[in-house]
Amino acid sequence: MSTTAQHAFTRRAFLQALLLGGTMAALAFHARLLHAQDQNDDDSDRETVVIIGAGAAGIAAGAYLQAEGYKVILLEARDRIGGRVLTDRTLASHPVELGAEFVHGDNVITWDLADEYGLASREIGDEAELYLFTSQGVLSPDQWANIDGINLIDDDELDRLAESWYEEEDSDLSLAELLDEHEIDLDPDVRKLLNNDMASDYGADLKDLGVLGFIEQSYEGDDSEYDGQLADGYTPLLEAMSENLEIRLNKIVNYVEWDDEGAIVYTEDDDQIEADYVIVTLPLGVLQAGDVEFDPPLPDDKQEAIDALGAGHVDKIILKFSEPFWEINFAVIATIQDTQIWWRPGYGREDEASILTALVGGDAAKRFEAMSEAEVITAALRDLEAIFQVQNLRDKLVEGRFINWGGDRFSKMGYSYVPVDGSEYREVLAESVGSLYFAGEATHMERAATVHGAIESGWRAADEIMEM
Numbered sequence: 018m019s020t021t022a023q024h025a026f027t028r029r030a031f032l033q034a035l036l037l038g039g040t041m042a043a044l045a046f047h048a049r050l051l052h053a054q055d056q057n058d059d060d061s062d063r064e065t066v067v068i069i070g071a072g073a074a075g076i077a078a079g080a081y082l083q084a085e086g087y088k089v090i091l092l093e094a095r096d097r098i099g100g101r102v103l104t105d106r107t108l109a110s111h112p113v114e115l116g117a118e119f120v121h122g123d124n125v126i127t128w129d130l131a132d133e134y135g136l137a138s139r140e141i142g143d144e145a146e147l148y149l150f151t152s153q154g155v156l157s158p159d160q161w162a163n164i165d166g167i168n169l170i171d172d173d174e175l176d177r178l179a180e181s182w183y184e185e186e187d188s189d190l191s192l193a194e195l196l197d198e199h200e201i202d203l204d205p206d207v208r209k210l211l212n213n214d215m216a217s218d219y220g221a222d223l224k225d226l227g228v229l230g231f232i233e234q235s236y237e238g239d240d241s242e243y244d245g246q247l248a249d250g251y252t253p254l255l256e257a258m259s260e261n262l263e264i265r266l267n268k269i270v271n272y273v274e275w276d277d278e279g280a281i282v283y284t285e286d287d288d289q290i291e292a293d294y295v296i297v298t299l300p301l302g303v304l305q306a307g308d309v310e311f312d313p314p315l316p317d318d319k320q321e322a323i324d325a326l327g328a329g330h331v332d333k334i335i336l337k338f339s340e341p342f343w344e345i346n347f348a349v350i351a352t353i354q355d356t357q358i359w360w361r362p363g364y365g366r367e368d369e370a371s372i373l374t375a376l377v378g379g380d381a382a383k384r385f386e387a388m389s390e391a392e393v394i395t396a397a398l399r400d401l402e403a404i405f406q407v408q409n410l411r412d413k414l415v416e417g418r419f420i421n422w423g424g425d426r427f428s429k430m431g432y433s434y435v436p437v438d439g440s441e442y443r444e445v446l447a448e449s450v451g452s453l454y455f456a457g458e459a460t461h462m463e464r465a466a467t468v469h470g471a472i473e474s475g476w477r478a479a480d481e482i483m484e485m
């Protein structure tokens with residue numbers, strides 16, 4: 018298959034490329050240190066680490082440090098753990114993921130963790146079940162590739178173009194400009210599919226993604242293009258990892274006083290907690306909004322990195338129907354519409370509920386975020402009616418949800434991306450300053466925008482504290 022179709026479903030295809038050499042081997046070691054010990058009562062000579070945020074990064078850092086004997090306290094603004102990991106158990110008899118859904122790669126640390134905690138995994142549909150919706154209707158990838166006169170983009174082409182730019186030039190430009198630079202005249206549908214693929218995968222459109230950042234996030238590791246799932250959902254993994262951790266929920270941190278010796282972390286409800294070290298795992302969007310004040314302010318280069326990186330908008334639309342109305346046995350449909358890509362979250366399960374999920378990123382996500390939930394659902398139903406050539410889908414709608422991560426006070430984003438001239442800022446974002454340490458998906462040079470990247474970033478920050 019040589020259309021964007023393959024590209025559309027192999028998020029990590031681009032990331033197979035080279036350059037930065039992963040830290041995975043070093044980090045894999047930490048899989049052995051997962052079981053946070055019970056905090057014992059004698060805190061007198063233990064150093065205290067306060068972790069802001071109980072998402073994947075915060076929990077991973079906390080479990081590791083507690084196992085190493087530190088006194089660990091996690092402060093979480095929400096009334097639940099998990100952050101951008103949120104498995105719903107109410108919509109269907111099987112889990113439905115409202116945030117992170119897939120484990121990208123067959124060698125990533127998530128599988129080791131799943132083994133450690135006895136969590137089952139499951140495969141998802143292969144390419145045979147992947148379809149495209151174009152102005153010519155629903156096409157199988159083979160049908161699409163066989164249409165005469167259409168200007169196809171090879172699935173590795175963007176990758177090759179980006180690499181050759183990286184090797185030959187010392188300036189940055191957007192992926193859209195890169196295509197223009199090479200005078201690649203794409204069929205409008207192909208261009209739209211490519212853009213939608215990148216937007217849902219990276220949280221930004223081709224015009225907003227920098228070539229150098231795109232290369233930076235490519236790595237030599239062997240994560241592979243495999244996408245799998247935790248059979249019972251992502252939340253159970255974080256629940257297992259956070260067992261025995263002291264997590265204080267509904268604690269909205271709004272002020273951090275810090276210096277080289279330690280910090281005091283303040284919450285909206287007037288708590289203040291002293292710490293020897295603080296790990297900040299706030300989402301980039303929250304950092305950019307300045308919701309937490311640092312005193313003294315973060316150094317200029319740190320603030321510059323926060324401002325320079327992209328907090329990508331990525332949302333989900335989840336529609337539950339009274340019965341399936343699709344006649345093709347698709348797992349995924351990539352589309353030229355604003356809803357970008359649809360899949361069946363229960364695909365392959367015996368108890369599959371009639372639910373469809375759309376993943377929407379970039380400018381399309383921002384357009385949806387500007388609408389009411391009812392308007393989003395109406396627009397999504399309209400898109401599905403066009404794809405499947407059916408009418409009055411609303412009559413079959415049981416429940417519709419718009420999961421607006423961009424509008425969520427405690428994420429303000431979907432996942433991070435590197436805009437033009439933004440490369441190398443992830444490293445600056447990750448650097449510690451005084452008693453403050455930084456983790457979270459946006460701080461990972463190679464595996465940003467993933468759960469396993471967030472976990473690894475937590476371990477990296479924990480390592481830095483242990484080296485002190």
Ligand SMILES: Cc1cc2nc3c(=O)[nH]c(=O)nc-3n(C[C@H](O)[C@H](O)[C@H](O)COP(=O)(O)OP(=O)(O)OC[C@H]3O[C@@H](n4cnc5c(N)ncnc54)[C@H](O)[C@@H]3O)c2cc1C
Pocket residue numbers: 069070071072073074075092093094095098099100101102115116117118119120121268269270271298299300303308309331332333422426427428430431432456457458459465466467468469471
């Ligand atoms: C729609 C969507 C789909 C995704 N799909 C995938 C996927 O298929 N596979 C994959 O690997 N990744 C996916 N991701 C990305 C993945 O979810 C994230 O990279 C990862 O969960 C980020 O973890 P984190 O710990 O860095 O941040 P978060 O999970 O955001 O954790 C940060 C925590 O800080 C808390 N917080 C915020 N403000 C405050 C405050 N003032 N005080 C205290 N606490 C605060 C938040 O509530 C949150 O719990 C997806 C993300 C989205 C949004």
